[in-house]
Amino acid sequence: xxxxxxxxxxxxxxxxxxxxxxxxxxxxxxxxxxxxxxxxxxxxxxxxxxxxxxxxxxxxxxxxxxxxxxxxxxxxxxxxxxxxxxxxxxxxxxxxxxxxxxxxxxxxxxxxxxxxxxxxxxxxxxxxxxxxxxxxxxxxxxxxxxxxxxxxxxxxxxxxxxxxxxxxxxxxxxxxxxxxxxxxxxxxxxxxxxxxxxxxxxxxxxxxxxxxxxxxxxxxxxxxxxxxxxxxxxxxxxxxxxxxxxxxxxxxxxxxxxxxxxxxxxxxxxxxxxxxxxxxxx
Numbered sequence: 588x589x590x591x592x593x594x595x596x597x598x599x600x601x602x603x604x605x606x607x608x609x610x611x612x613x614x615x616x617x618x619x620x621x622x623x624x625x626x627x628x629x630x631x632x633x634x635x636x637x638x639x640x641x642x643x644x645x646x647x648x649x650x651x652x653x654x655x656x657x658x659x660x661x662x663x664x665x666x667x668x669x670x671x672x673x674x675x676x677x678x679x680x681x682x683x684x685x686x687x688x689x690x691x692x693x694x695x696x697x698x699x700x701x702x703x704x705x706x707x708x709x710x711x712x713x714x715x716x717x718x719x720x721x722x723x724x725x726x727x728x729x730x731x732x733x734x735x736x737x738x739x740x741x742x743x744x745x746x747x748x749x750x751x752x753x754x755x756x757x758x759x760x761x762x763x764x765x766x767x768x769x770x771x772x773x774x775x776x777x778x779x780x781x782x783x784x785x786x787x788x789x790x791x792x793x794x795x796x797x798x799x800x801x802x803x804x805x806x807x808x809x810x811x812x813x814x815x816x817x818x819x820x821x822x823x824x825x826x827x828x829x830x831x832x833x834x835x836x837x838x839x840x841x842x843x844x845x846x847x848x849x850x851x852x853x854x855x856x857x858x859x860x861x862x863x864x865x866x867x868x869x
Contacts, residue, residue, distance in 0.1 A: 593700040594684060599718045606710035607724075608703045610681050612667025613674075615701065617659055621651040622675045625737035626744060626793050631673040633800035636662075637807045640745075640754055640771040648745055648754060648771055650797060653811070656765040661814035676734070685731040693731060740793055747794035751785055753777050763812045773801045 595601060621641055624632055632638060632652045640648040652675050654660045662671045677684075682701035685693045697704060712721040720728060748754055755774040759765045778798055781789070789795040 593698060594696040595699050597683075597695040597697050597713060597724070599714055602697075602704075602713040603718065604706070606705045606707055606712055607682070607697065608705055608707070608710045610701075610703055613663045613669045613678070614667045615681055616654060616663050616669075616678060619678070620653065620655050620660075622654060623677055624650045624652055624675060624741070625734060626740045626797065627737050628673075628676055629797050629800045632675060633804035635672045635807065636675075636804060637811065638801040638804040639757055639767070640748075640801075642769055643745075647742075648749065650741065650745070650801070653767075653808075655815065656759075656763065656767075656808070656811050657815050659815070659818070661811065661818040676730075680727055680730055683727050683731075685734075687735075693735060695728060695731065741797075743792045744794040744797050747789050747792045748773070748798060751777075751781065751789065751794075753794075753798060760808060763808055765808075765812075772805060773798045775802055778802070 621639070624638065629638065629650065637653040639651055639653055641651045643649040654662055662669065664670050682698035682703045684696045684698070686696060687693050711723040713724055715721055753774055754771040755777075757767060757770040757772040759767065786795065789798070
């Protein structure tokens with residue numbers, strides 16, 4: 588997800604004597620402006636983040652959550668705590684990623700430069716002494732195996748959206764400054780003009796609910812812009828002013844958190860997201 592990550596295939600030869608540490612801060616999300624999504628989590632994401640579509644392979648598109656408009660996201664507090672109501676599932680398995688291989692399988696990768704690959708005996712082992720996956724790493728592999736199924740469903744939904752020409756270039760609304768090249772969004776007018784048989788086709792493959800989720804989630808663009816402006820420090824003031832908190836902004840992420848719903852089982856990883864630092868310090 589991050590262009591600068593040093594990703595290495597997980598192997599017995601490379602990692603049998605090494606360990607990995609569960610992350611305790613979401614600061615790494617600052618490097619992920621666009622987070623890939625799959626069907627099964629689109630409703631939770633739509634409740635708190637914009638959903639856009641980014642180029643994939645061979646002229647196809649993929650749904651992504653937009654975490655920031657500017658240089659830094661307001662979703663992560665100064666103490667590394669997550670301030671949103673839902674954590675996109677792929678972020679929960681940091682520092683691991685997976686890529687499909689030529690034979691249709693997938694290779695498990697780990698970000699070597701994440702600071703979470705260690706030789707500390709108190710951390711999680713990659714492998715058992717006899718070369719088998721250690722229990723915690725086996726859960727990571729199970730997460731990605733389940734995600735492969737969700738990706739297949741998502742791919743079918745995206746193919747339907749493209750077939751019906753429902754994607755259009757994204758243009759930021761007036762008053763929102765953002766550099767987001769090559770992103771697409773759902774064309775609401777075309778969606779409203781579909782024939783009954785087209786709506787039925789879109790519904791059967793999951794594309795209809797994804798399209799409506801993206802339309803609803805687009806309203807969070809102004810929300811993100813306001814949040815980032817609120818979190819940005821003033822430009823080198825002579826004396827930093829002490830202002831009363833803005834009630835319209837203070838805790839709006841906490842307000843979203845009250846709407847947290849039950850996550851699909853395939854999206855849970857090792858019981859859910861890691862326990863973040865104390866939110867009171869954010």
